[in-house]
Amino acid sequence: MAIDHKTRYTNKYMANTLVSGIKPSGSLHLGNYHGAVKQWVSLSDYTMFFMIADYHALTSPQALNKTAKYDMACDLIALGVHPECLFYQSDVPEHTELALLLSMITPLKWLERTPSFKDQLDKRSPDWITHGFLGYPLLMAADILLYRATHVPVGTDQLPHIELTREIARRFNHVYQTDLFPMPQPILNNTPVFVGTDGEKMSKSRDNILPVMGSESDTLDRIKQMKTHRLRRNDPGVPEKCSVFSYHKVYNPDFLSIKVACETAAIGCVDCKLTCAQAINTALAPARKTRATLSHSSLDAGAKRARLHAQETLTQVKDIMKL
Numbered sequence: 001m002a003i004d005h006k007t008r009y010t011n012k013y014m015a016n017t018l019v020s021g022i023k024p025s026g027s028l029h030l031g032n033y034h035g036a037v038k039q040w041v042s043l044s045d046y047t048m049f050f051m052i053a054d055y056h057a058l059t060s061p062q063a064l065n066k067t068a069k070y071d072m073a074c075d076l077i078a079l080g081v082h083p084e085c086l087f088y089q090s091d092v093p094e095h096t097e098l099a100l101l102l103s104m105i106t107p108l109k110w111l112e113r114t115p116s117f118k119d120q121l122d123k124r125s126p127d128w129i130t131h132g133f134l135g136y137p138l139l140m141a142a143d144i145l146l147y148r149a150t151h152v153p154v155g156t157d158q159l160p161h162i163e164l165t166r167e168i169a170r171r172f173n174h175v176y177q178t179d180l181f182p183m184p185q186p187i188l189n190n191t192p193v194f195v196g197t198d199g200e201k202m203s204k205s206r207d208n209i210l211p212v213m214g215s216e217s218d219t220l221d222r223i224k225q226m227k228t229h230r231l232r233r234n235d236p237g238v239p240e241k242c243s244v245f246s247y248h249k250v251y252n253p254d255f256l257s258i259k260v261a262c263e264t265a266a267i268g269c270v271d272c273k274l275t276c277a278q279a280i281n282t283a284l285a286p287a288r289k290t291r292a293t294l295s296h297s298s299l300d301a302g303a304k305r306a307r308l309h310a311q312e313t314l315t316q317v318k319d320i321m322k323l
């Protein structure tokens, strides 16, 4: 008797499987740490896959930098990500093959309406509105579905991509009458978007980051250059409007004293910035010390483990699609 796909693949995925990733398009910054990595290392009870998304990095006009990719791996390991759970996306070619197969059932209009695509339409040069850039959320769906992930830790900026992944999974399951793919759930962290040194969202694509593994003097220099709102030393400040104070709130246990001192002009911006840089440097010192002991990491073990899971899913997808 022929066994239908539904029976063969039902519940084959592991409950509590988690996938997340980061683009190696620059240095790991405090926004990445608070918005993603801190949560990655705090979660347990999941089978975890963390990828350094080098294919995704190619969707930006900046050229990929191998050093940045290797540095990202060492930074993540120094922050506590287990190397066995970590891999370079391009070391697992199944990501691209699944993306191609899913592209056959993904309507173009689903990709064209993605907010990150629409947002960039009038910002990018037309030559950089590429097929790969349009397909970015589809590749992300493949990244998640390849491990039949049930959970994806993300910031709120990524929610539309998770919704699209669910639509693609639902459509695949419907078209091929299977329940191979679970519907992945976002795990949202409560961290607000971390602002950069220019007051906008901290991002590798802007020149506004505080690198987690920067030197103490680099951190101080970047904070010193930040614009603040007080025109004269004796002007009272409005800490809640100041990005430097937003860092104090995260890194300085004594931030309430800074608040009062700023509001009453008891402290000037120069001293406030100095205290802020010291607080950040003190908090990051242990991770930076560990980082200094690490050099280029191949992540072969992580890729091998990821491929075992990836190949299993891909074999089933190809069987279901009659390839």
Ligand code: ADP
Binding pocket: 021, 022, 023, 024, 025, 031, 032, 033, 034, 035, 036, 153, 154, 155, 156, 157, 158, 192, 193, 194, 195, 201, 202, 203, 204, 205
């Ligand atoms: P970037 O914009 O710096 O290239 P990525 O796209 O590689 O960052 O994002 C990696 C993770 O870091 C994602 O989960 C994203 O939500 C999170 N993240 C990135 N920037 C910030 C920020 N400024 N504040 C909070 N989380 C962020």
